[in-house]
Amino acid sequence: MSARLSDIPVKIENSGNGTVGGGLIAILREISEMLERLSRYDDTAAIDLRTLPFSPADYQRLREFLGSGEVEITLKVDGTSRVRETGYAGVWWVEHRNPDNELLAELLEITNIPEIIVTSSDEITRSASQLRERLALHSAGGNTP
């Protein structure tokens, strides 16, 4: 494996006094606005983190500022996806990776629960009938499943 640019450790500049920079404040205000809308009108929203002109240090600060909450879900769907609730309930940090573990998308979702987690009613109907068929097959053959 050849070395990647991201393997080179980058020293994070830290102001150390807990203040946050201009770009970061703008994003945090946007998140705050989105949370407000979610709470009042049930409006979900998302921010694509890869489109922000953020330095690695800005990312780190955003991560630290939002912190981590109680939920962390790993999905195995064509590679790994990680869905984590931040310290602010309703603000989710979502990361999609391909089977080679390369980052495909990184988003902040402002929602009760990210859509990708929820099982759809179609899927439930399909799995109910699959289970029914399997049980019927087994009882017809007289075997235990």
Add this chain to the structure above:
Amino acid sequence: MTTAIREQTVGEVLSANGVSRRTFIKFCVSTASFLALAPGMGQVIAKQLLKTKRPSVIYLSFQECTGCLESLTRSYTPSVENMIFNMISLDYDDTLMAAAGKQSEEARDAAIKENYGKYLVVVDGAVPLGNGGVYNTQGGKSAVQILRDTAKGAAAIVCVGTCSSYGGLPYANPNPTGAVPVSDIITDKPLINVPGCPPIPAVITSTLVQYVTLGVPALDAHHRPLAFYGNTIHDRCYRRPYFDVGKFAKTFDDEGARNGWCLYELGCKGPTTYNACATVKWNEGTSFPIESGHPCLGCSEPSFWDRNGSFYAPLAAGLIGSLAPAGEAAGVGAAVGIGAAALSRLRSRARTQSRAAEKTASKED
């Protein structure tokens, strides 16, 4: 039998192949992020794709080196298998298809007939018009004839690579075959140019995904999708801060070059080249030419072989050179170096380009 498969929607094909809803959502969200669309568009793409019929695609190869197709088949976002088997119905591609000779020509004619008015034509390569078009013939027909016949019933045309977009290498001086870009021949169809020598693989596939889901994307003055060709390489270059403070590499791989200093003086065409190399990068996101220490050649711009004098002369020198008589161009350019007139010309050109792009963008909106 192929007809039956083609008439299925993307959603039906995916569920028949055991692709789960979550996998599909992930694919759509990643694609939207990649296309620099608003994050909510992932869901829109998902809904749209599930009910979209897979469009028939006819891929024509003319005066080209197959580098663009090589690039396309190395795409990983979305992978080309994903594209070909789930999202489009690739009905004709003389390089990839199993059929040959008469059979393959019949496949093209059948696809045209069955999907008249609805299919997408992808063109790779310039089209020679010299001597009645004899410099490129397939199955006894000239390239220009095949293009005209195929384009007639097309919904839109996507030009993959600099050759089909602007003429590319065949078009370069002295252009012995009379090569022209597709836009010189077909003027009555929506046209999307995806230039580059070759274009970034994921830019080709994502442009096709965007066409399938949302139609013709927002384009700039050169018909390039703004999502990928909206910024110059220079605007998004990680060496840009060194340009701003005037730190330039003087020779290849000197200490400055290794320290990430700007490659402008080594001939970098980044400031006048619109492409996504600096952000999307190459070889599965590994790097892009400037990151490997080589200046941008400007391969996604019109006439890139001929413009700006040498690949290795600084941009401003090239611009001065182009004002001088042809024979003296390179020498004069190098001797004069960066002049105020050239710089202001460079700036006004950049302004004109960005204005033109904005105009196109607002028209699209």
